[in-house]
Amino acid sequence: MLLRGAPYPKPLRRLPLPLLLSSSSSSSSSAAAAPPPHPAELWIAKALATAFVLSPSARLGPFGPLLLTPLAASEALRRLPTADSALALFELARSALGVAHSPDAYRFLVGLLCRSGLHGDALKVFDEMASHGHSPDASFLAFVANSCAEAGLLDPCIRLLNRASEFNSRLEPYTVNKVMSLLIARNRIQDAVFLFSEQLNSQLFMPDAWSFNIVIKGLCRIGDIKGAFELFEKMSSFRCSPDTVTHNILVDGLCRAEQVDRGHEMLQRIRMDGTCMPNVVTYTSVISGYCKMGRMEEAFRVFNDMIGLGIKPSRVTYNVLIDGYGKAGDMPSAASVYERMALCGCPPDVVTITSLIDGHCRNGQLDDALKLWNEMGQRELRPNIYTFATMINFLCKKNRLGEAQVLLKELNERTDIIPRAFVYNPIIDGLCKVGNVDEANSIMLEMERKKCFPDKYTYTILIIGHCMKGRISEAIAIFEKMVATGCAHDGVTISCLVTCLLKAGMPNKVESIMLIASGSSPRLDTSSVQDSPLSVRKSADISVAV
């Protein structure tokens, strides 16, 4: 019996039904505030909620269709302790009693499911809500989309945003911008660009400068400088003015695309323009560009220009220079920037020390490197993943694989560091070079166990390692796995494999490799693999021979 033990089954029969029914006729979520529930409806809601909590499997018999108005049902949902139970009651009321749920009930339930992390259910109820003609309003749509985005469900989120015109909902730039930045953070640049253009066409979305900045940054990241500048030119036709950030993204994009000189020119130009003055970030991008090319005199000249204009270098600026000098083999200059940094009241951070360690290692000053590594604790600096990677890489280069593996173990004990492929790669490479391909393979398996996915370097190292040992079929299997997981290969991967196949007298295999290589459009990055159900599914049943 449904209400067994409950003290109030009788009064149910004596409620003023017609009044209840008339008080619950709102039909659209955009209507003015719904009328408050009648006290009797509240009473029913409480009774139903209590009964349902006590016995969720019981039928709703006593709460006949006439008694349970949509408003009472909505009130009952609010009285249930969990999202699951609210959903169960919601569905039972509809299927057993034929209650046509109110927009309010839909909104409440979808909101509750989202807040409880049950986005799959939330989206189902949302779809049902829309198909019953209850169009979500703009703020509700934004709420659901945001909640999905925060839960990392970017594809459902994009589908919601693309339905905005169906609901005639305006989208705030914030909502779209957030999704676009998340897409770009996962290297799904094209998806971000596509979302942006769809939204621009919809007329219900007015972008702001941030929207453009995000997409321009994405285009720069994939090296599409031309596209980035085209978008930049279009900003004014959407009544957006480029700001300092826009300019900085473009200058940095040029510098990373090995067009430092153009980046430098652009910096000078925006300084002459005077509308959007370059700042320390702009200068640091150009300095970093010159450092990456080993053009240290020019880097230092820009540094001095900056100081001459009264712009104070930041810690990043100093770090860029220190790293640049170290890589250029000029440790005395690195040391002098380091001293200057301290004099300017800018204490070194982990990056500074990591760059110095790297510089010392490259320049054969092992003792200095180890000294810095050992002294990090006294400076209250903790080595991070890059510090470990630098040390591990160096030890491997010196054939000190054992010590490198000790550091790897130490790193794995750090719960605050998520291991990445570049930490493992030098060790795998070192093992391959001493002919220990089997251990190299087992390190890769260990990586995968930790959900640290091999990147194109890992695969290429292993392909070469197997070829050198004459284990050609395994090398091919690794290549196939690389393609299947959506990891982009490059010219080096292909040429190494092809060279080995030819040497092994397997020219017929070359053809099939070339076919696989050309047929698969390489993805941008292996990190997008986790996000792509297709490639995950494809990789699931392909395992590499060990």
Next chain:
DNA sequence: ATAGGGTTAG
């Protein structure tokens, strides 16, 4: 919610 710094295969 957007901008600059560190690590890698032959």
